[in-house]
Amino acid sequence: MCFDAGMSSTVRIPTARYTSPEYFERELAQLWPRVWQLACPLDQVAQPGDYYEYRCGALSVLIVRGDDGVLRAFQNACRHRGSAICEGSGSALTELRCPFHRWTWSLAGELREIPSRRVFGVTNDELPLLAAQVEVWGPLVFVNLDLDAPSLASFLDPVPAETVWARLDEFRCTAMVSVPARCNWKTLIDGFSETYHVQGIHREMLGMADDVNGPQVVWERAGRLTQQYGLPSPRLGAPAGEVDDQYVWEHFVTVMGARVGADMMVPGPCPPIGSGETLRDVLARRVVEHQRGRGVDLARYSVEQLLDMEQYNIFPNITVLVFSDMMQVVRARPGTTVIDAYMDAMSFERHPIDDPSPRTKPLFDLEVDPDAELPLGLVLNQDLANFARSQKGLHQPGLRDLVVSRSEECRIVNLHDNLDRYVNGMSESTPSTERST
Numbered sequence: 001m002c003f004d005a006g007m008s009s010t011v012r013i014p015t016a017r018y019t020s021p022e023y024f025e026r027e028l029a030q031l032w033p034r035v036w037q038l039a040c041p042l043d044q045v046a047q048p049g050d051y052y053e054y055r056c057g058a059l060s061v062l063i064v065r066g067d068d069g070v071l072r073a074f075q076n077a078c079r080h081r082g083s084a085i086c087e088g089s090g091s092a093l094t095e096l097r098c099p100f101h102r103w104t105w106s107l108a109g110e111l112r113e114i115p116s117r118r119v120f121g122v123t124n125d126e127l128p129l130l131a132a133q134v135e136v137w138g139p140l141v142f143v144n145l146d147l148d149a150p151s152l153a154s155f156l157d158p159v160p161a162e163t164v165w166a167r168l169d170e171f172r173c174t175a176m177v178s179v180p181a182r183c184n185w186k187t188l189i190d191g192f193s194e195t196y197h198v199q200g201i202h203r204e205m206l207g208m209a210d211d212v213n214g215p216q217v218v219w220e221r222a223g224r225l226t227q228q229y230g231l232p233s234p235r236l237g238a239p240a241g242e243v244d245d246q247y248v249w250e251h252f253v254t255v256m257g258a259r260v261g262a263d264m265m266v267p268g269p270c271p272p273i274g275s276g277e278t279l280r281d282v283l284a285r286r287v288v289e290h291q292r293g294r295g296v297d298l299a300r301y302s303v304e305q306l307l308d309m310e311q312y313n314i315f316p317n318i319t320v321l322v323f324s325d326m327m328q329v330v331r332a333r334p335g336t337t338v339i340d341a342y343m344d345a346m347s348f349e350r351h352p353i354d355d356p357s358p359r360t361k362p363l364f365d366l367e368v369d370p371d372a373e374l375p376l377g378l379v380l381n382q383d384l385a386n387f388a389r390s391q392k393g394l395h396q397p398g399l400r401d402l403v404v405s406r407s408e409e410c411r412i413v414n415l416h417d418n419l420d421r422y423v424n425g426m427s428e429s430t431p432s433t434e435r436s437t
Helices: 021-030 150-155 185-190 202-205 245-260 277-291 305-308 377-395 410-423
Strands: 008-014 037-041 051-056 059-067 071-074 111-112 131-137 142-144 173-180 216-218 221-229 307-315 318-323 325-335 341-350 363-365 401-405
Touching: 008 111, 008 410, 021 059, 021 410, 037 051, 037 059, 037 131, 037 173, 051 202, 051 325, 059 142, 059 377, 071 221, 111 150, 131 150, 131 173, 173 325, 185 410, 216 318, 216 410, 221 410, 245 277, 307 410, 341 377
Parallel strands: 173 363
Antiparallel strands: 008 401, 037 142, 051 059, 059 071, 071 131, 131 142, 173 341, 216 221, 221 307, 307 318, 318 325, 325 341
């Protein structure tokens, strides 16, 4: 390995992994073309003729819903001179026509038309578009440029089975934004791979979440944190009972009041708590009542399933936050240099299981001003503000490695274990033994 794991309670990771152009180029060549990557929400390509361009560094993958209803993915390159065929996203495509010389393919990637065909002497069968693998997990579309790579299910294992309770198929994407970030993509995703930083940049959460005692488990290419909401953090250091329910209520509403139908700017008084109940019981009931007003039935879920967050980190670059009533996804994508990245944030809401309405495209900004307020809430704004500062320190000549906790930051350690397999030429290991912290 290129980083010191040893048997100590800490792991040392070279800062060059975050600053070296050479290491960045190795990632572009050896990592990104070989792994399953989250491309877009299913809602972006739900109807025939819908298309979406997924970009990662210099890679461009075109996802298309065919007129036969089949979802396909292609490397976004004309077989003539390599021009990108489609950019951005859209609807109502009936063909894939290169804007440069007008070579044309069907939505299934079959060559249809070559202007002045006689000067090329090729047949349609010789030059289909270059296919990529595409598969769906819940409301998420994944792609892989390696046609020989194992299935998405095997790559994600055991996360799909662990999330069966949440019925992810019922979620639809309502908003998606992409924000330029002045950092390496790993600096970005590391910030969503541990909760040790809550005490530093998310102080509002200390009044409504236990950021200390959340159990973590790490699998081969994924990890999970379970975190309780609706109670104070032990980091507040107050004696038992001193942090009252009003304090917790105010902080819960400030961070995620929309879940209980409360005004996040004006929390108001704590709701009455019945005999034998806790504030968590009341909050869980409020979540159920709020969703019932939307036609969504959450009565099947326990208090723990209604209030506890399950956060999944999936190699190489996404974190998926699962709640009973909503889901959020954050993706880190490399830009064109080692210190440029994009933070993509996607919000999902649950719809009734028998909802007959068609999926609609989410509110989508291809890129928003990195200095503007995100439309996705307080916590993500705080994270975004921290990325450039975190990256700046990594370039100081005396800082040669990072000291990472093997337990507290085990999901970051797992990321670098997997980077070794791809970027440093190590062979794929057999599935690791599940380990918890």
